[in-house]
Amino acid sequence: MKLGLVKWARTKSPWLVHFNTGACNACDIEVLAALTPRYDLERFGAILRGSPRHGDVLVVTGPVTRQVKDRIVRIHEQMPEPKFVVAVGSCSSSGGVFRGCYNVYPGLDSVVPVDAYIGGCPPKPEAIINGVAALLAKIRGG
Amino acid sequence: MSAPPEKYLAEEIKRVFGDRVLELKTPRKRRLFVTVNPGDYKEFMKYLAETMRITHISTMTGFDAGGKIEVMPHLFGLGVELTVRTSVPKDKPELDSVTDIYPGAVLYEREVHDLLGVIFKGHPDLSRLVLPEEWPEGVYPLRKDYKAQQPEPVRKG
Amino acid sequence: MSKFEVPVGPQHPALKEPESFTFVVDGEHIVEVRPRIGYNHRGIEKAAESRTYIQNLYLMERICGICSVAHTTCYAQNVEYLYEKEIPPRAEYIRVIINELNRIHSHLLWLGIAGHEIGFDTLFMYVWRDREHVMDVIEAITGNRVNYAINTIGGVRRDLTDEAIAKARKVLDILEERTKYYRRVAAAEPSLISRVKGIGILKPSDAVRLCAVGPTLRASAIKSDVRKDDPYSAYEEIPFNALSYDMCDVFSRILVRVDETLEAINIIRYCLDHLPNGPVRIKLPRNPPAGEAVSKVEAPRGEDIHYVRSDGTERPARYKVRAPTLGNIPAVCDMLTSKADCTVNIADIPIVLASIDPCFSCTDRAIKFVDPRKQKEWIWSHQQLERYSRRKANP
Numbered sequence: 001m002k003l004g005l006v007k008w009a010r011t012k013s014p015w016l017v018h019f020n021t022g023a024c025n026a027c028d029i030e031v032l033a034a035l036t037p038r039y040d041l042e043r044f045g046a047i048l049r050g051s052p053r054h055g056d057v058l059v060v061t062g063p064v065t066r067q068v069k070d071r072i073v074r075i076h077e078q079m080p081e082p083k084f085v086v087a088v089g090s091c092s093s094s095g096g097v098f099r100g101c102y103n104v105y106p107g108l109d110s111v112v113p114v115d116a117y118i119g120g121c122p123p124k125p126e127a128i129i130n131g132v133a134a135l136l137a138k139i140r141g142g
Numbered sequence: 143m144s145a146p147p148e149k150y151l152a153e154e155i156k157r158v159f160g161d162r163v164l165e166l167k168t169p170r171k172r173r174l175f176v177t178v179n180p181g182d183y184k185e186f187m188k189y190l191a192e193t194m195r196i197t198h199i200s201t202m203t204g205f206d207a208g209g210k211i212e213v214m215p216h217l218f219g220l221g222v223e224l225t226v227r228t229s230v231p232k233d234k235p236e237l238d239s240v241t242d243i244y245p246g247a248v249l250y251e252r253e254v255h256d257l258l259g260v261i262f263k264g265h266p267d268l269s270r271l272v273l274p275e276e277w278p279e280g281v282y283p284l285r286k287d288y289k290a291q292q293p294e295p296v297r298k299g
Numbered sequence: 300m301s302k303f304e305v306p307v308g309p310q311h312p313a314l315k316e317p318e319s320f321t322f323v324v325d326g327e328h329i330v331e332v333r334p335r336i337g338y339n340h341r342g343i344e345k346a347a348e349s350r351t352y353i354q355n356l357y358l359m360e361r362i363c364g365i366c367s368v369a370h371t372t373c374y375a376q377n378v379e380y381l382y383e384k385e386i387p388p389r390a391e392y393i394r395v396i397i398n399e400l401n402r403i404h405s406h407l408l409w410l411g412i413a414g415h416e417i418g419f420d421t422l423f424m425y426v427w428r429d430r431e432h433v434m435d436v437i438e439a440i441t442g443n444r445v446n447y448a449i450n451t452i453g454g455v456r457r458d459l460t461d462e463a464i465a466k467a468r469k470v471l472d473i474l475e476e477r478t479k480y481y482r483r484v485a486a487a488e489p490s491l492i493s494r495v496k497g498i499g500i501l502k503p504s505d506a507v508r509l510c511a512v513g514p515t516l517r518a519s520a521i522k523s524d525v526r527k528d529d530p531y532s533a534y535e536e537i538p539f540n541a542l543s544y545d546m547c548d549v550f551s552r553i554l555v556r557v558d559e560t561l562e563a564i565n566i567i568r569y570c571l572d573h574l575p576n577g578p579v580r581i582k583l584p585r586n587p588p589a590g591e592a593v594s595k596v597e598a599p600r601g602e603d604i605h606y607v608r609s610d611g612t613e614r615p616a617r618y619k620v621r622a623p624t625l626g627n628i629p630a631v632c633d634m635l636t637s638k639a640d641c642t643v644n645i646a647d648i649p650i651v652l653a654s655i656d657p658c659f660s661c662t663d664r665a666i667k668f669v670d671p672r673k674q675k676e677w678i679w680s681h682q683q684l685e686r687y688s689r690r691k692a693n694p
Contacts, residue, residue: 024363067340073296245509267333290342
């Protein structure tokens with residue numbers, strides 16, 4: 001991966017793809033709230049897009065259920081390099097309150113590699129923005 | 143009405159079903175629990191739906207009671223939250239489906255089948271509802287002998 | 300007529316898709332709907348059996364992040380029924396206040412999402428901006444925006460401060476004005492009404508037969524509400540209107556939820572004006588007595604029912620939860636099935652599904668289609684279905 005190309009690519013607005021792996025929706029509504037004018041995640045230059053094929057950053061909520069595991073792995077595979085994964089919330093970080101349950105993987109990183117963890121149940125929009133902005137700064141910094 | 147609704151309904155049920163009611167209790171206002179044998183279960187549910195016009199089924203709870211599995215539809219009508227209980231043997235857990243009387247029960251019976259293995263005779267579609275397709279046959283997570291095991295990680299975290 | 304599989308779409312053909320619904324279609328028309336839930340089945344009921352009653356409070360709150368407190372209220376009540384103990388009146392009033400604030404946030408959230416489904420993205424932004432006021436009040440009272448941790452077994456964990464009460468009163472005034480504005484828009488904006496009137500019909504007889512709950516039921520002329528039919532907490536003392544509308548369509552469901560939001564504002568004001576003095580919790584022994592109980596609350600989506608069986612130990616022998624959305628799945632399948640007097644098109648799916656306010660994830664639900672006559676099957680993501688629906692609405 002050519003670092004110069006990466007830095008150039010990173011000066012454009014990274015496209016975020018949001019995926020729910022069986023979450024209770026708490027993290028999802030705070031991710032959505034982060035997009036609304038009060039918090040305005042987009043001012044950091046991040047845009048929420050639907051398709052993984054054009055995504056740069058995969059924003060994942062939820063404890064990964066068995067039903068969804070293949071799908072999240074596949075979506076991760078479909079994303080072009082360079083790609084980054086953010087685990088939003090306690091469930092995707094470790095399984096959260098559902099750790100040990102028979103239908104839930106112990107955290108997103110037991111299924112795909114994760115670059116950033118934003119803890120909280122759910123994390124507030126400020127925390128989500130903070131986490132994504134920190135990841136973007138790290139990417140841009142090379 | 144002079145009697146509280148749960149008392150009124152209790153009296154009616156006792157009057158019609160007599161000693162086919164194995165147990166009946168009203169632990170608080172608007173709560174009634176009635177236990178019947180599986181052989182009387184469908185007739186009892188028909189009576190509740192058609193004679194007493196109790197048409198709302200909220201859900202069905204299944205419970206592993208050791209040698210038996212309890213099936214408990216929870217109904218609401220006449221101002222009473224009524225729980226019906228019947229038990230089937232664990233080694234032959236079959237019970238009449240009530241989906242012809244309570245169409246709203248279709249997903250609740252399916253769920254009890256998925257998680258506890260009760261077979262509801264006459265149910266239109268007992269395919270999996272909440273467990274994944276690859277979940278092994280004959281393994282019922284809500285049975286007491288099943289010990290919850292989280293899935294094996296695909297990679298090291 | 301035989302059918303064979305031709306999976307189409309960005310998903311790999313060999314990938315097993317946890318689709319929530321399969322639609323059997325004939326061209327544009329939907330002929331049959333088969334539900335298959337499980338996308339977010341986590342195994343909560345099993346987990347509840349290996350945790351103590353207090354630990355389970357935290358589990359129950361996370362069944363659904365949107366109506367979190369409805370589940371903890373239903374749970375706490377259920378366990379309190381086992382103890383056969385009444386909690387202090389002030390705690391009951393605080394529970395009502397939080398539950399009604401939760402109802403407002405949930406209905407506003409839904410209104411924004413429904414707006415988005417119809418194609419009114421600005422409505423989404425406006426409503427979610429207004430909703431932030433509710434989040435602020437909830438945070439002022441409970442310390443959290445989404446999972447409040449306000450309920451405990453025996454009452455509530457925090458009392459209302461004077462500042463929180465003052466803030467709540469101010470916010471309620473703002474919300475009332477904004478909600479009345481949305482009410483006017485909903486009732487009068489032709490481009491909105493044309494997208495929702497006559498869509499997603501659920502006849503009253505079908506709503507009752509299929510045991511629908513909540514606003515979905517009330518929008519089909521059935522005035523059924525747990526707060527009135529099986530009053531819990533302080534609702535028996537609080538004057539409020541149970542409402543229903545009889546158009547039986549998506550429009551009806553919008554009006555029910557907007558009016559319930561206005562009603563919730565009044566309920567909260569009443570509670571603040573009549574807040575009883577006294578403690579906010581009682582201490583209860585660690586293990587409830589052996590026994591069983593059934594608890595119900597009117598969550599924003601409808602009737603939430605819990606069942607508990609205690610064997611006298613510190614862990615429940617059985618805990619059963621039926622969240623409201625499951626109660627509306629047979630009804631939404633009926634709404635989406637064409638009948639002799641009413642055809643339903645694929646393009647209607649997103650708004651009709653949204654109209655029951657489903658509690659499973661709103662992003663990326665896969666939906667499977669089967670057309671036996673044309674002999675094809677395909678899977679769409681929710682986004683693809685939305686785009687298709689919008690194209691059909693604006694040709």
